[in-house]
Amino acid sequence: MATPQNQDAKMVLVVDDEPRMINFIRMNLEIERFQVISAKDGLEAVRKTREMLPDCVLLDVMMPEMDGFETLRSIREESTVPVIMLTARNDEEDKVKGLSLGADDYITKPFSPRELVSRVKAVIRRSELPSQVEKSLVKVDEHLSIDFNRREVIIDNEPVKLRPTEWRLLYHLVQNAGWVVPHETLLSKVWGWEYQDETQYLRLYITYLRQKIEKDLANPHYILTERGVGYRFVDFKK
Numbered sequence: 406m407a408t409p410q411n412q413d414a415k416m417v418l419v420v421d422d423e424p425r426m427i428n429f430i431r432m433n434l435e436i437e438r439f440q441v442i443s444a445k446d447g448l449e450a451v452r453k454t455r456e457m458l459p460d461c462v463l464l465d466v467m468m469p470e471m472d473g474f475e476t477l478r479s480i481r482e483e484s485t486v487p488v489i490m491l492t493a494r495n496d497e498e499d500k501v502k503g504l505s506l507g508a509d510d511y512i513t514k515p516f517s518p519r520e521l522v523s524r525v526k527a528v529i530r531r532s533e534l535p536s537q538v539e540k541s542l543v544k545v546d547e548h549l550s551i552d553f554n555r556r557e558v559i560i561d562n563e564p565v566k567l568r569p570t571e572w573r574l575l576y577h578l579v580q581n582a583g584w585v586v587p588h589e590t591l592l593s594k595v596w597g598w599e600y601q602d603e604t605q606y607l608r609l610y611i612t613y614l615r616q617k618i619e620k621d622l623a624n625p626h627y628i629l630t631e632r633g634v635g636y637r638f639v640d641f642k643k
Contacts, residue, residue, distance in 0.1 A: 414438055416439070416440045416441075416458075416460050417439050417442070417460065417525060418443070418444060418450065418454060420445075420446075420464045420473075421465040421468070422445055422465065434521070437522050437526075439525070442459065446471060447472070447473070447475060448471060450480070454480050454484055460529050461487045461528055462480065462486055462487070462488045463489050465492070466491065466503070467493060473503075474502060478506055480507075487509045487528035488508045488510075489508070489509060489510045490503040490511045491512055492511070494513070500605075501605075505609070509568075509569070509570050510527070510528055510596075523597075524599075527596060531569065531570060531596060531597065541553050542554075545627065548560060551579060556572050558575070558617065565618070567617065568613075573594075573595045578638040581637075582640050583639075583640030586635050586636055588604055588635050588636075591636065592606070595610075611628060611630075611636060614628060627639050
């Protein structure tokens with residue numbers, strides 16, 4: 406008799422054109438009580454993301470016809486679901502491209518079951534809104550406000566949507582406004598303790614945030630760099 410699905414289980418969509426890889430990932434995630442669905446190509450992945458609302462997508466880069474990058478672009482047009490890119494190539498340019506298109510993480514094949522499960526848990530964990538928020542709406546100045554309930558910033562009365570990782574990074578910076586938050590602390594809080602050495606992730610997402618909220622990227626006003634230490638959000642509470 407089939408085991409009933411756990412209604413509270415997180416759902417992971419695995420997108421790969423290799424059945425053996427899908428089965429390997431499915432086996433290891435189901436051991437950890439994840440619900441696993443699959444897609445064999447990009448079009449099916451976009452459809453299932455829309456229809457089944459998974460909590461995380463594991464997306465292979467090298468697929469025929471519609472590759473992982475094209476699929477990611479399509480997913481990001483309508484969803485902020487956490488996406489982990491899977492690739493057999495340890496190419497720095499591929500990693501940067503995937504992150505710039507909205508991927509939340511990157512795993513290079515071959516990977517261990519432990520690494521896989523750890524990364525999936527981490528991206529799902531950080532996609533969830535922090536449980537305690539002091540205020541639903543914070544007014545930084547006449548140009549910038551932050552709506553914690555809607556997960557968006559308002560620039561000159563225009564709402565700007567943030568990706569889940571951008572949101573968590575901004576949240577921790579704003580919660581510590583006026584104080585320097587070290588690189589390691591931000592990486593641990595936003596990505597998880599496993600990412601404390603991944604400073605490239607932090608630099609990229611600081612850039613993404615600045616592109617959305619700063620008027621002058623060369624002279625940022627809100628997110629300030631403390632060279633060699635970390636980042637500080639302007640003290641608007643004075």
